Amino acid sequence: MQSADPNVLTFMFRGSTEERDVFSRAVDLFQEREGIQVNIISTSADQYATKLQTAILGNRAPDVFYFDAARATAYMTNGVLADISPYVESTSLPVDDIWPDGLDLYRFDGDRRGQGPIYGMPKDLGPFSFGYNKTLFEEMGVEPPDPDVPLDWDQFLERCAQLTGDRAGSGQTDTWGTSVNVGAEIHAYMWSNGADWLDEELRTVTVDTPEFAEALQYIVDLREVHGVTPSINDTEGLDGYQRWLRGQIGFFPVAPWDLTLYRTLDFEFDLCPYPVGATGKPATTIGSLGIGVSANSSKPDLAAELAMFLACDPEAQAIIVGEGQTIPNTRSHAAEWVKDTSVEPQNKQEYIDIVEDYGRFVPDMLTYTPEWIHAFHTNLQPVLEGRRDVVEYLGETQRTMQGFLDGGHEQFRIDQEANS
Amino acid sequence: MSTSTMTAEGAATATTAPVGAKRGGAQGRRGNIHRPERIWGRIFITPPVVGFALFALAPLLFSFYASFTHWNGLSAPLFSGTDNFRTMAADPQFWQSLGNTVFLMLGIPIGLAISLALALALNRRIPGRGAFRVIYYLPGVSSVAAISILWQWALNGDFGLLNQLLGMVGIEGPNWLAEKAWVKPALIIMGVWKGIGFSTLLYLAALQSVPRNLLEAAMLDGAGAWRRFLHVTAPMLSPVTFFLVVTGIIGGAQMFAEINIMTPTGGPEFGSATIVWYIWQQGFQNLKLGYATAMSLVLGLMIFVVTAIQFYLNSRNVFTVE
Numbered sequence: 036m037q038s039a040d041p042n043v044l045t046f047m048f049r050g051s052t053e054e055r056d057v058f059s060r061a062v063d064l065f066q067e068r069e070g071i072q073v074n075i076i077s078t079s080a081d082q083y084a085t086k087l088q089t090a091i092l093g094n095r096a097p098d099v100f101y102f103d104a105a106r107a108t109a110y111m112t113n114g115v116l117a118d119i120s121p122y123v124e125s126t127s128l129p130v131d132d133i134w135p136d137g138l139d140l141y142r143f144d145g146d147r148r149g150q151g152p153i154y155g156m157p158k159d160l161g162p163f164s165f166g167y168n169k170t171l172f173e174e175m176g177v178e179p180p181d182p183d184v185p186l187d188w189d190q191f192l193e194r195c196a197q198l199t200g201d202r203a204g205s206g207q208t209d210t211w212g213t214s215v216n217v218g219a220e221i222h223a224y225m226w227s228n229g230a231d232w233l234d235e236e237l238r239t240v241t242v243d244t245p246e247f248a249e250a251l252q253y254i255v256d257l258r259e260v261h262g263v264t265p266s267i268n269d270t271e272g273l274d275g276y277q278r279w280l281r282g283q284i285g286f287f288p289v290a291p292w293d294l295t296l297y298r299t300l301d302f303e304f305d306l307c308p309y310p311v312g313a314t315g316k317p318a319t320t321i322g323s324l325g326i327g328v329s330a331n332s333s334k335p336d337l338a339a340e341l342a343m344f345l346a347c348d349p350e351a352q353a354i355i356v357g358e359g360q361t362i363p364n365t366r367s368h369a370a371e372w373v374k375d376t377s378v379e380p381q382n383k384q385e386y387i388d389i390v391e392d393y394g395r396f397v398p399d400m401l402t403y404t405p406e407w408i409h410a411f412h413t414n415l416q417p418v419l420e421g422r423r424d425v426v427e428y429l430g431e432t433q434r435t436m437q438g439f440l441d442g443g444h445e446q447f448r449i450d451q452e453a454n455s
Numbered sequence: 456m457s458t459s460t461m462t463a464e465g466a467a468t469a470t471t472a473p474v475g476a477k478r479g480g481a482q483g484r485r486g487n488i489h490r491p492e493r494i495w496g497r498i499f500i501t502p503p504v505v506g507f508a509l510f511a512l513a514p515l516l517f518s519f520y521a522s523f524t525h526w527n528g529l530s531a532p533l534f535s536g537t538d539n540f541r542t543m544a545a546d547p548q549f550w551q552s553l554g555n556t557v558f559l560m561l562g563i564p565i566g567l568a569i570s571l572a573l574a575l576a577l578n579r580r581i582p583g584r585g586a587f588r589v590i591y592y593l594p595g596v597s598s599v600a601a602i603s604i605l606w607q608w609a610l611n612g613d614f615g616l617l618n619q620l621l622g623m624v625g626i627e628g629p630n631w632l633a634e635k636a637w638v639k640p641a642l643i644i645m646g647v648w649k650g651i652g653f654s655t656l657l658y659l660a661a662l663q664s665v666p667r668n669l670l671e672a673a674m675l676d677g678a679g680a681w682r683r684f685l686h687v688t689a690p691m692l693s694p695v696t697f698f699l700v701v702t703g704i705i706g707g708a709q710m711f712a713e714i715n716i717m718t719p720t721g722g723p724e725f726g727s728a729t730i731v732w733y734i735w736q737q738g739f740q741n742l743k744l745g746y747a748t749a750m751s752l753v754l755g756l757m758i759f760v761v762t763a764i765q766f767y768l769n770s771r772n773v774f775t776v777e
Contacts, residue, residue: 113529416723
């Protein structure tokens, strides 16, 4: 996929049609500035991973490419990604202005992430914020959440109960307090209750704790006991996301990549912190995608410059952020961005708080393979439907997850030895 | 006498010698005549042979080697002996996905029975049979991805077409794709629907080639409609049935796209994960290409053994027009 021409780079990335258009325009700017040609290969999100894997397998990785943060350790260990630290140190681009956690995510010292040389730039940080339908709150006469003081679980349940009802007067429930997508949101509930997936060394699965069980039980009870989220049948008909788009859900996640669509909806929305468990402190996830340089690139300097340009050049960021798909990647840009009240959400500060204060990376982004966390969800359905005891499930699944985590570590060890 | 004998002998000898000489000459000429053909023949078969060697045989040999390695798809494979095969034997998800795959093959006999019934109906002079043939065949030429998305909606627990139809007769349909007990039957229903057109078409062609004289002879012998079907038509259809069963099992063992689209995480409690879906997941999601290759090899071997058994059984039972 790489060109032999010293003035031609190949850049492979993914995204929706809008995202691809935005990044293509940013790349055009880079071409003009550097006087070189960048060949773009873009695919839809679901095809990307397989296509990139095949290119790497065939030793034909593009010069610059997006990569999933959960693959980063494997790519760094196996010599797929180039160490771009020397270029980071010598560039005139404002790399230091990038969110520090974002940069650290792509550091690797050969053993642990978060320290050592830099192997990629964060394409963005994706704070997975909670939000609410302001219009529905007004219609149902419910007090909106305070943007600065998170609700505790009891208060949250109370608001959800007030929001659940028959708005259309059809004799059937047609509005709900919330709709929990467990795969995406369990982190927020569990972390704020003092639980975690793994220990600090990322070696032991810790889902079998009372704090974790309490958080999962709370989520199950929202539907099975309190009925403040759509039932299984309701979500099978139209899932929570679709019901949110129709204005039927009170509280729902509002991630930056949703903003373009959400701004076209018939209701107003804003951001608020996730409800808090025993710690009293909100929590949620931060996603990220990396922009890396192939270790085989014959033009690593130019390739690294493109990666850094997309991550932090002010003009490029203006194009990328302007479309509402992402928050600014640099702190100075973000400080200006939150002041803009002309477009929703008004409380953009919540995104910044997540990135700077209470957001976390899901640890499957840091382990060698993500198989262990998939195992958590494989047999979860009966638990969510209240047909299986939460504590019993967590005890059993901990052992399965631990097996996969150990397997991943073994795989890491073998690959470390082979590549050392 | 002797002269004539001699003449005859001489003639015989004389005849023999030139014939021998002639035969050798003819052979030589024939060899010369066919030589360019042989050369051209070899030239023509070279591309498929090279193609087979490069794109089938070489990958097969490499995958045989790769199945004995620790290979993550990012760096060179490392020989690991029989590790992958031992892991496989102890991997519950491998066995579950294999079991799911075999379960989904229950759709093959169901599909064949329905196809045969439809073919028998379409073989009669019923009005609009041409239109019916097209309608039944349409799913067979449609994209698997499109069909899978269509059925995802049709199987929707709340307002899906299937549950609406069941609701008309007072049955509350299950949440097909979200319940472990129903996800496989749902996929079987879809598979039968998709494959029925092709099977019906083949059965129809086979029905129309059943010699009428055999049926008439049976009728003259006093055989009724059922006995004519059982003892004349059904045996004559056995080659088609054999073909459909063999291709059905081979295709069923490789089911992937429907699963990946309709139940992208392998279904409730891994209830719809097929073996090929699991192989893909291990190879491309979990960076275990060596393990995935070992599973592929075992799957290939299983398909080969099952097909060989089918060929053996068929060789003893098959009927042909000849």
